[in-house]
Amino acid sequence: MDSNFEEKKVLITGGLGFIGSNLAIRLAKLGAKITLVDSLIPTYGGNLFNIDPIKDRVRINISDVRDPHSFKYLISGQDYLFNLAGQTSHVDSMENPETDLAINTLAQLQILEACRHYNPDVRIVFASTRQVYGRPLSIPVNEDHPLAPVDLNGVHKLAAEQYHQLFNNIYGIRSVILRLTNTYGPRMRVVDARQTFLGIWIRRVLEGKPILIFGDGEQIRDYNYIDDVVDALLLAANADLCCGEVLNLGSNEAFSLTETANVFKKLVPEGEIEYVPFPQNRLVIDIGDYRADYSRIKARLGWEPKINFEEGLSRTLAYYRENQNKYWESS
């Protein structure tokens, strides 16, 4: 796997964000020639400090995926496109629906049209989300589960998945789609509760504030440590037999929110937990319990997560203890 990227030209949208920056750091070790595209929209997670370890080895292009003209130039000559840019907040998608549509759907169509016209040989990995399933009918959820998103973010990401499949099937633009679950680790956005509760829990526990659990704490979630997700992205980029397909990521562990908070307490014994009512704007789009069935990607690509939650969370807390001044405020 590793040698595939040596001297290869790689474009990462959302490249200064959580997943994009960790991927870039790995790809830099593998000898890739990396261009990072990021708009640095303050609340979205892009952060120049994220790529501090490789800042002299990558090209940074500050631009927005909603700008189709710059993308035509940027995509030309690239061997790989890791298409990670997105608006990821479910609540924000309900408050600013047209923005979510523009970034998560329209821009994706324009990116694929640019690939078709200017670089049809590029290989694409698209980062989607378990949100496309909506409320699971049962767990674990495999890729054949009905697609019934319960918020606009899910609708828009699903359309973008289908774009990638269509462009693969009709125009031969090779794409593999990964449906991510809760990803966590160093370089995630921890400013507030916009994107993921794990981020704000990390921040609060390190600030000596109680972790806030919405509801009764019984809700089930699964978590992937960032390094495992980077493994999956790299494997998918060369998965010839998976082009046009959708693959779930997931974990062999699942936790209720209370159990999740207890892992935090184990690592930060002075941490406190507080149960609060589900905010109404989250309750109406809540998906209930979720756990992915990731047996398809395991069978097809041999991927499985290697870092358990306690270990991953321990590494993550260590990172933010050291670098919190770079992450407590929006970049």
Place this chain on the structure above:
Amino acid sequence: MDSNFEEKKVLITGGLGFIGSNLAIRLAKLGAKITLVDSLIPTYGGNLFNIDPIKDRVRINISDVRDPHSFKYLISGQDYLFNLAGQTSHVDSMENPETDLAINTLAQLQILEACRHYNPDVRIVFASTRQVYGRPLSIPVNEDHPLAPVDLNGVHKLAAEQYHQLFNNIYGIRSVILRLTNTYGPRMRVVDARQTFLGIWIRRVLEGKPILIFGDGEQIRDYNYIDDVVDALLLAANADLCCGEVLNLGSNEAFSLTETANVFKKLVPEGEIEYVPFPQNRLVIDIGDYRADYSRIKARLGWEPKINFEEGLSRTLAYYRENQNKYWESS
């Protein structure tokens, strides 16, 4: 059913088009106060002659559903919204993807946002399409069939369906979604093969030109006569127990393309049939055989089609024999 619409204010998007105009003519008989919104985009099917029988009894508002500002005013005070406007050509959706997205997805989001802010009590019926299923895994296709559209039109209509469901479930904007199959009848666009092969077959057979069948003629299709579709729209508009749901329309008959052409020949004995290769731009987005399972709407609303294909086609041919000068060219 009929008395529900007396003196009720009804807005129809795509109101000068095929389905919208037939619906308006029926609603006028039922005593509704009707506003028709249509952009009269030349190739889309809107035609002022379509509403000739009721032209003094309806209000016509020429505007585009992509204009969110006019819609805020238009939706205010309406009791019902029949949301029929759309770009319906599958081939056009591949050639002009952003236009299809703007009309079939973005405009729908704006319409629903306008309903939420300016008329949350309106009742909506949304006309969707069997295209959201993609290539059927088996026929007949019921509403639980996987959603895997094979063209951009299908992706965009699916997103719009999901918008209607979300706004129903989250904001209580009552919507029922109908998935239409091939609808035919008086007032359909017959200028060319853009939207439906039945339209251009009607025109060609009346012009003494051969009907062109793409491929071997074995492909299966089902057809609904417009009056049956109007019945379904009216039933759905007051279907309290179906809000947020999706219901297939369909037929108790299904035909191969060759069988379909033979019905034409029975009605127009001098008609000729010619088999031609599938054009490449259609082949790549073709869905293969399709036939709907409409048992859900039959069980829930008692709807079933009443006009068989031979009878419906006979009425349709009679209409175009009489009015062809109004339909041979784009309006």
